[in-house]
Amino acid sequence: MYEAVHVAPDGDSPATDVVERAARLGFEGVVVLARDATPEYDALHDASSIDVVDGVEVVAPDPERASGAVGGLRPNHTVLAVRGGTDRLNRFAVENDRVDVLTRPMADEGDVNHVLANRAAENGVRIEFDFGPVLRSTGGPRVQALRDLRKLRELVADADAPFVVSAGAPSRLGLRAPRELVAVGEAIGFDPDTVRTGLREWETLAARNRHYRSESFVEPGVERGPYDGDGGSP
Amino acid sequence: MKHLPKHLRPRWRYLAVALETEPGASLARSDFQRAVWYAAGNLLGDAGSADADLRVLRFSFDAAAGEGTAAVRARHGEVRPARAALACVSEVDGDPIGLSVRGVSGTLRGCTEKYLD
Numbered sequence: 001m002y003e004a005v006h007v008a009p010d011g012d013s014p015a016t017d018v019v020e021r022a023a024r025l026g027f028e029g030v031v032v033l034a035r036d037a038t039p040e041y042d043a044l045h046d047a048s049s050i051d052v053v054d055g056v057e058v059v060a061p062d063p064e065r066a067s068g069a070v071g072g073l074r075p076n077h078t079v080l081a082v083r084g085g086t087d088r089l090n091r092f093a094v095e096n097d098r099v100d101v102l103t104r105p106m107a108d109e110g111d112v113n114h115v116l117a118n119r120a121a122e123n124g125v126r127i128e129f130d131f132g133p134v135l136r137s138t139g140g141p142r143v144q145a146l147r148d149l150r151k152l153r154e155l156v157a158d159a160d161a162p163f164v165v166s167a168g169a170p171s172r173l174g175l176r177a178p179r180e181l182v183a184v185g186e187a188i189g190f191d192p193d194t195v196r197t198g199l200r201e202w203e204t205l206a207a208r209n210r211h212y213r214s215e216s217f218v219e220p221g222v223e224r225g226p227y228d229g230d231g232g233s234p
Numbered sequence: 235m236k237h238l239p240k241h242l243r244p245r246w247r248y249l250a251v252a253l254e255t256e257p258g259a260s261l262a263r264s265d266f267q268r269a270v271w272y273a274a275g276n277l278l279g280d281a282g283s284a285d286a287d288l289r290v291l292r293f294s295f296d297a298a299a300g301e302g303t304a305a306v307r308a309r310h311g312e313v314r315p316a317r318a319a320l321a322c323v324s325e326v327d328g329d330p331i332g333l334s335v336r337g338v339s340g341t342l343r344g345c346t347e348k349y350l351d
Contacts, residue, residue: 021254025334136324138276173254173332180321180335187277187318 001178002029002202004055004081004103004128004166007037012171015039016047023050025177031079031202033057033103053206055079057103063092074098078209079202081128085110094120094127100205101164103128106148117159126205127156129198131181132168134188146188153190164205165198245310248291248339250303250349251320254332257300261326263293266304269326274319286312286319291342292350303350305342313338 003022007015015032022030029051032039044052056077060066066082066089074080082093084105093102094116102125105112112127120127129152133145156163165185169175176184178199185195211217216224237243255261267290274283287309295302308316323333339345 021332135322142276171330173256173330174324175332176321177334180317180333183314183317184277184321187315 001027001196001199002031002051002053002206003027003169003175003178003199004031004033004101004164004202005169005175006057007032007034007039010035010037010057011169013173015044018169018172018175019044019048019050019052021172021175023048025175027178029053029203029206031055031206033079033081035059051203051206053078053202055081057081057083059083060089062086063088066092067096070096070098078206078213083107087111090116091119094123094125097123097125099123099125100209101126101128103166104130104168106130106145106152112152112155114155114159117155117161120156121159121161124162126162126164126201127152129153129163129165129190130168131165131176131184132170132174134184135167135176136174150189153194162201163194163198164201165195166202244287246307246340247310247313247316248342248345249306249308249313249316249320250336250339250345251306252334252336253295253302253304255300255326255329258297259300259329260297261295261302261329261331263290263295263304265327266290266293266323269323269331270306270320273322274316277319277322278315282315283319285309286316288316288319292346303336305345305350307342 005018007018019030031053033055035057041054054077056073058066058069060069079100081101081103082099083103084090084093085108090105090110093099105127133142167176182192182195186192270288274286274288289307290304291307292305317335320333325331337349
């Protein structure tokens with residue numbers, strides 16, 4: 001199972017600490033969602049026993065600027081996420097098949113309805129269930145976050161849209177082990193398998209995109225094989 | 235009061251918990267216990283919290299390294315809610331804290347020997 005993380009300067013902890021703690025908690029890999037961070041992926045790969053995926057999170061105030069960033073960043077990163085939080089940004093993300101993940105769709109003023117969930121399913125954009133507010137807030141904001149998660153869960157299930165689960169950790173200390181996330185999910189009404197699927201989805205996504213970016217890949221179903229130049233048999 | 239016959243005594247599970255803070259942060263047992271109760275009360279409600287009946291039994295913390303361990307007792311059959319409540323302990327006395335459950339055991343001795351020593 002994989003987890004999405006933020007590292008300094010986007011998060012509070014350096015990349016090496018975050019990856020090391022994720023490894024200790026039992027994750028098989030992490031997807032670094034970078035904004036301003038530029039971790040040394042080669043050094044992280046060498047130093048760590050788990051997989052480290054280079055991802056990027058587009059945080060923009062409006063779809064126009066997000067669109068420019070998506071176009072510019074897509075070729076250079078394995079996973080591309082767009083931070084939601086307004087209705088327009090959510091709509092932009094789910095309608096764009098170059099976007100892999102819509103993160104924090106219900107944060108701030110954001111909302112999702114059946115139309116957006118169906119569009120996400122059509123375009124293969126994963127909707128994130130962000131457990132951050134459940135793990136780290138209390139009182140009114142947490143009640144609102146729980147209500148939003150329930151609404152999102154029902155919409156995603158109805159549309160059969162793809163989804164991911166993350167703890168939205170701001171630092172290495174905010175990370176929680178997969179079993180803990182499953183237990184929290186169960187306490188707030190998620191099916192345990194849904195949470196596990198959501199954590200595995202990061203891995204599936206990274207593997208698919210790495211394959212797409214590999215040199216042998218031409219398009220789905222078409223690949224360069226180990227053939228010699230005369231057009232004959234392998 | 236006379237102690238209960240064996241079949242009426244509650245059965246417990248003991249969760250071995252690893253604690254981590256930023257180096258230099260202080261963490262006292264009583265503060266940790268209070269944070270666990272608050273987290274359980276907030277997530278599981280009064281009824282769920284009473285069912286889980288979480289109590290910190292062993293606690294050690296090295297402030298210089300920012301690392302520690304604790305053994306937390308929960309009622310048998312309530313390990314999952316207990317695990318969820320522990321995951322929601324995000325800070326103690328203003329200091330952010332990282333928690334993970336290393337393992338669950340049926341005796342305190344098993345818990346300490348297997349996961350904490």
